[in-house]
Amino acid sequence: LVKANSERGRLSFTTDLGEGVDGAEAVFIAVGTPTRAEDGHADLTYVFAAVRELAKVLKGPTVVVTKSTVPVGTGDQIAALLEKEGAPAGMSVASNPEFLREGAAIRDFKIPDRIVVGAEDDKAREVLREIYRPLFLNQAPILMTGRRTSELIKYAANAFLAMKISFINEMANLCEAVDADVHDVARGIGLDNRIGPKFLHPGPGYGGSCFPKDTLALLHTAADVGVEQRIVKTVVEVNDDRKNSMADRVAKALGGSVQGKRIAILGLAFKQNTDDMRDAPSIPLVNSLLKQGAIISAYDPVATDNARGLMEGAEFAKDAYAAAKDADALVVVTEWDEFRGLDLERFAQAMSGKLIVDLRNVYNRADAEEAGFSYIGLGRGKIDR
Ligand code: UGA
Numbered sequence: 001l002v003k004a005n006s007e008r009g010r011l012s013f014t015t016d017l018g019e020g021v022d023g024a025e026a027v028f029i030a031v032g033t034p035t036r037a038e039d040g041h042a043d044l045t046y047v048f049a050a051v052r053e054l055a056k057v058l059k060g061p062t063v064v065v066t067k068s069t070v071p072v073g074t075g076d077q078i079a080a081l082l083e084k085e086g087a088p089a090g091m092s093v094a095s096n097p098e099f100l101r102e103g104a105a106i107r108d109f110k111i112p113d114r115i116v117v118g119a120e121d122d123k124a125r126e127v128l129r130e131i132y133r134p135l136f137l138n139q140a141p142i143l144m145t146g147r148r149t150s151e152l153i154k155y156a157a158n159a160f161l162a163m164k165i166s167f168i169n170e171m172a173n174l175c176e177a178v179d180a181d182v183h184d185v186a187r188g189i190g191l192d193n194r195i196g197p198k199f200l201h202p203g204p205g206y207g208g209s210c211f212p213k214d215t216l217a218l219l220h221t222a223a224d225v226g227v228e229q230r231i232v233k234t235v236v237e238v239n240d241d242r243k244n245s246m247a248d249r250v251a252k253a254l255g256g257s258v259q260g261k262r263i264a265i266l267g268l269a270f271k272q273n274t275d276d277m278r279d280a281p282s283i284p285l286v287n288s289l290l291k292q293g294a295i296i297s298a299y300d301p302v303a304t305d306n307a308r309g310l311m312e313g314a315e316f317a318k319d320a321y322a323a324a325k326d327a328d329a330l331v332v333v334t335e336w337d338e339f340r341g342l343d344l345e346r347f348a349q350a351m352s353g354k355l356i357v358d359l360r361n362v363y364n365r366a367d368a369e370e371a372g373f374s375y376i377g378l379g380r381g382k383i384d385r
Contacts, residue, residue: 001106018057026127027054028096029078030067035213042071042217051081061090063127067098069154069214071221075118075147092124095147097154102208103273110135115142118150155221158214159232164199165206166238172202172379182379183361202378204281204333204359205242207270212239212279243281246359247288250331253357253376259293262352264327266320267334267360269303277306281359282333286311299323301336321350328353335360344371 005011014020021027031046047068054064064082066075079093095118100108112135117128125144129136136142145153172182182202190197206212215236222229251258270280277283280303286296296314300307304316317323320339324330324347332339340362348354348371356368358377368375 017053021054021057021062022059024062026063026065026131027058028065028067029054030098033068033070033213033217034209035216039220040216041220042069042213044070044074044077047074047078048081051078052085055082055085055087058087058091060088061092061123062088063092063094063124065094065096065124065128066151067096069097069210069217070095070151071155071217072148072151074151075120092119092121092127093147094119094124094128095150096128097150097157099154099157102276103271111138112140115140116145116150116153117142118145118147118153120147155214155218158211159218159235161199162206162211162215162239163231163235165201165203165211166235166242168200168202169205169242169378170238175379175381179381180379181381185379202361203335204246204285205239207243207279207281208276209278212236243284244288246281246285247292249359249376250285250289250329250357251292253355253374254329254353257292258289260295261293261328262295262297262326263289264317264320264323264325264330264351265296265298265314266300266323266330266332266339267336268298268300268307269334272334272336275300275302275306277303277310280307280334282307283310285331285333286314290314297323297325297327300334301338303334321346324350327351329355329357332356332358332360332362335362344368344373348372 002011029047029050031050033042033044033047036043047070064078066078075093075095082091097116099112115132115135117125119125119128129142132142168182168186171185175182175185186200187197189195190200215232218232219229219236250263254261265282265286268277268280268282270276270278286298290296290311290313297317298314299317299320308316320342330347330351344367354373356363356373356375358375361377361380363375365375365377365380
């Protein structure tokens with residue numbers, strides 16, 4: 001996309017801000033808003049720095065749009081800052097949150113479930129409607145709302161999705177105790193349109209640069225205005241516990257101790273189709289296993305380089321079979337498609353132990369047992385405890 005559109009003269013790049021925004025009807029701010037280390041709030045340093053620079057170079061009325069995930073009220077602060085820093089009169093500030101997933105961003109952009117625009121004036125609404133017209137023609141619903149509401153929609157969406165994941169993870173724990181199958185539970189409830197089938201896949205806890213950061217930021221926004229958010233607070237706690245309990249699950253499967261055991265880790269990225277290690281569940285898992293005396297041999301199709309500095313003492317293998325060589329157990333941490341088709345018999349031959357702990361349920365028990373493994377998945381009956 002970048003190549004084709006650059007060649008056709010529709011896309012260009014510059015490090016000169018004035019040149020970049022010259023004649024623009026809309027300017028999107030899409031900088032990062034990481035968690036502020038001191039207090040867990042969203043760090044708006046980069047947003048405000050961009051606004052200050054913009055104020056100096058904009059020549060006429062422009063729609064300034066925040067694509068960055070920003071707490072409620074940031075649009076108001078941006079409007080005030082533009083004025084303070086001497087931007088031309090007649091500026092509009094709008095919110096246009098993004099709902100793209102890493103690894104599926106282009107598809108999500110082209111076929112969005114909805115487009116949300118938060119604006120306080122007609123000009124901003126018109127310009128954004130025009131920008132999104134091609135998607136709108138494809139019947140993507142566009143929701144026009146107030147700026148603050150739009151800012152909150154982003155956080156509410158991510159918190160709700162995080163809640164679905166924590167819900168199914170707790171349900172998986174219950175399934176293990178009562179001998180039920182969590183995938184059938186997910187399907188059984190997900191077929192109800194009011195619930196929906198997505199984001200009900202159990203795992204080692206959600207990670208990435210969005211859910212952990214945005215749930216925390218939402219809690220801070222709520223605390224600032226004195227409004228309790230007990231559900232989101234619990235979601236965060238459930239997820240932290242989930243991530244931190246995965247090492248014990250592996251230890252238990254290995255008879256209580258991992259001391260001196262060689263453990264193969266399949267997948268390090270926080271999810272498939274990305275090399276992103278931010279808040280990946282693999283980090284607490286591997287570090288805890290290393291601390292308990294395990295020898296770790298890990299493989300990820302693309303995230304290894306990013307993982308190196310985050311798990312000191314781990315070995316990194318060039319492929320899944322090399323990681324499994326002489327291992328006592330194989331632990332699946334990321335649901336890469338390439339893991340689904342691996343040859344379990346070959347693993348069985350390469351390994352010294354015959355145990356698979358599958359934290360993404362990519363294999364099924366019958367296949368694993370046929371290859372001679374003991375198999376422990378998530379929420380698939382009593383035996384998974
Ligand atoms: C998430 C949202 O899905 C996007 O809509 C949003 O735009 C984005 O955050 C953002 O705020 O920028 P992303 O972080 O790329 O996207 O990844 P997800 O696909 O949502 O997965 C997040 C985590 O939840 C991963 O660790 C994944 O493994 C886990 N997950 C997801 C589950 O454990 N179970 C599920 O059923 C779904």
